[in-house]
Amino acid sequence: MHERKAHINLTLWKFYLQPALTAPENFGVVEKQLSPLQKRNLGEVAKVLSQIATGRQFGGDNIYLQPLNAFIVESIERLTVLTENVIAVPDAESTFDIDEYNDLYAKNKPTLYIKMADIFAIYTLIANDLVHLCPNRDDVLREIMQDLGSAKHNESEMRSAGLSDIQLFLTPKLYETEDPDALVKLLFMETKRCILYIIRVQTGSNLMEILVKRVTPEDEHKWQMLLNDDFASGSNTRGVYSDANMVDVTRMSYFDLKRMALENIMRLEQAGRITRQNYYQDILNAIALDIRTKSRRRVQRQRELEGVRLTLSNLHEKAKYLEQQRKSYDDYIEQAMATLQNKKG
Incomplete structure (x- = not known):
């Protein structure tokens, strides 16, 4: 990654900044020719900037410039940030307001x-x-x-x-858009759901300690009280991380809930998603991140819902357009058949 950033810095400097600095009269930066002294001064400035762009300090061949090495080291990271800001552009989808369904309802091929x-x-x-x-x-x-x-x-x-x-x-090529990690992601979400309920019933110094802790009748009673609060009769809530493909936790005992969570954790560990080296802290970190970004994800889902509605509306318009096209073709064919029959006599 460091080599890649250095290559980008060097490209920006070599092909865009250095020519305008060393020969500004050729690129419209100044209107008159520079004197030899001015060109020599700009050359020295360019020499310093070149060292910054290449990420190297001055050596023995430039002893009089070695006092600037501290400035060069400090400026390398600043140039990297500047370069990243220059090349950071929004993706084409957001710029042109298109999505993967655009090709389905577009009437004209790009x-x-x-x-x-x-x-x-x-x-x-x-x-x-x-x-x-x-x-x-x-x-x-x-x-x-x-x-x-x-x-x-x-x-x-x-x-x-x-x-x-x-x-x-440009003709669209429809590829299979299934996520190869979809099953692992669903399993991880289901595990987060179980863990969030588990830590509301039992506590411990870390998640592994809670998972191996023995289940007592008091824990089962606390679990039932929690279910009554979260899934009260007449309530429309489906609980945290709700999904149609997830197990119905309201029909499970607390013991079964912990057993399912442990089985899921073993499968996630085999998939390399989490590790017991940190006592499965990754799951708790993911839950904390979901809580912090809950509002942002709600806005994102609202945008996605609006996009789906717009796509559905555009698809209806495309269907009407295609139906009109089909009717025009049918009318033309009927007219042509009638003309042929009349000419046959």
Whole structure:
């Protein structure tokens, strides 16, 4: 990660900031030519900034600049923060207000116009920095670049075909959107639900101590009182972390609740989600995080609900449009058949 940040800093400095600093008259920064002294001074400033961008201090070849090494060390992190702010842009979905359902109700396919030279320029940039863009071997971008093959070979073929500007109609490809970790996430949520009830009945110095503590009749009575308070008759509440796929805890004894929680914890530990090294503190931390972000998640769910309603409305509009199109085609076919029959006589 540190090498990746240093590479981004160096790219921003080398291709954007350094040229404008060392030759400002060529980039419209100043209107008149600089004197030799001014250029030399800017060169010295550029030398310091270059050390900051590369993350290196001055060595023996620049003894007179070594007193600035403390400033360079301090400025490296500041430049990293500056670079991250420069490259931090919102994702396309939020910028253009689209989601994964947009392709389902859009009447016109999005069209991309691009020059062939731009395509291969982008390809070359990605190919040169593929190691930094895709540090993982199983990255999808690596597979795409491998399927595309050599840029020079493809470019020569396209140039021989006389292509310069390319018009691409973007057709959606519907992939399976199931989350491979969905079962583990559901199990973790169910476990958090059990733990939240358990720690309201029994206490201890850590979660593992509570889980192995013996269940007494007083604990069972306290559990029943808790259920009566949370699931009172006539109440619409379904309890914390409620989900249609979760077990109904109202029909369980406190002993069965703890047994199910322990079984879930063993499965989560085998999946590598939690560890007993910290006495399963990760579960308590997750519960605490859910409590702190409860309001934020409620707003997020409200936005998602509004998005679903908008998508449903757009789908209805698309259905009406397609029905009109089908009716127009049917009327045209009937008219054509009638014309053919009349001409047959």
